[in-house]
Amino acid sequence: xxxxxxxxxxxxxxxxxxxxxxxxxxxxxxxxxxxxxxxxxxxxxxxxxxxxxxxxxxxxxxxxxxxxxxxxxxxxxxxxxxxxxxxxxxxxxxxxxxxxxxxxxxxxxxxxxxxxxxxxxxxxxxxxxxxxxxxxxxxxxxxxxxxxxxxxxxxxxxxxxxxxxxxxxxxxxxxxxxxxxxxxxx
Numbered sequence: 001x002x003x004x005x006x007x008x009x010x011x012x013x014x015x016x017x018x019x020x021x022x023x024x025x026x027x028x029x030x031x032x033x034x035x036x037x038x039x040x041x042x043x044x045x046x047x048x049x050x051x052x053x054x055x056x057x058x059x060x061x062x063x064x065x066x067x068x069x070x071x072x073x074x075x076x077x078x079x080x081x082x083x084x085x086x087x088x089x090x091x092x093x094x095x096x097x098x099x100x101x102x103x104x105x106x107x108x109x110x111x112x113x114x115x116x117x118x119x120x121x122x123x124x125x126x127x128x129x130x131x132x133x134x135x136x137x138x139x140x141x142x143x144x145x146x147x148x149x150x151x152x153x154x155x156x157x158x159x160x161x162x163x164x165x166x167x168x169x170x171x172x173x174x175x176x177x178x179x180x181x182x183x184x185x186x
Contacts, residue, residue, distance in 0.1 A: 001076060001118060002025065002117055003114050003115070003116050004031065004077075004116065004117050006020060006021075007030070007142060008021060008138075009043050009047065010138045010140065012138070017034060018034070018041065019032050019040075020040070020043060022117070024122055028143075029127060029129075030129045030142070031122065031125050031127075032125075032127065035102045039102035043105055046106065046110070057103075058110050059110065061107060065091070066111070069091045071091070071092045072090070072091060073090040073091060073094075074113075075107060075108045075114075076090070077116070077117045077121055079121060080125050085121070085125070087099040087103070087104030089104065129142065
């Protein structure tokens with residue numbers, strides 16, 4: 001499990017789909033979580049300080065947790081399948097509750113609990129976003145200054161990249177097939 005920081009909710013693309021951007025603390029890579037319009041708008045508004053006049057389901061769940069349980073042990077993005085995240089709320093004592101990723105993000109921000117991501121999920125779903133791309137596409141600043149050199153590995157795992165390159169070369173793929181290198185060499 002790894003703690004992540006919620007950088008914000010951003011409209012992306014010409015359709016302005018809402019994307020929550022999480023940043024891993026270990027290597028600076030980001031995890032984009034696409035949100036349904038209503039939940040994404042609510043999370044963005046709450047991050048900007050908005051509070052509803054009447055309790056929303058997340059507020060009721062937070063009150064229930066505070067009044068009936070010993071508290072929250074963890075809120076984790078626990079699984080990732082076909083582009084969909086699943087989340088788990090673990091109460092003190094071990095009771096686990098299945099949540100949608102959007103509800104997990106809302107609840108974590110509401111009750112001020114650190115959001116974590118399963119290591120396998122983080123490895124599968126994280127991407128490198130440069131500071132320049134974050135500013136260009138999301139109009140936000142991210143700090144990758146003290147993170148390891150991202151250019152060394154596309155996946156974050158240099159050995160996995162080397163193994164993949166060896167596999168592709170064994171299948172006959174050359175740099176010139178990818179539009180790289182000198183086509184006269186290959």
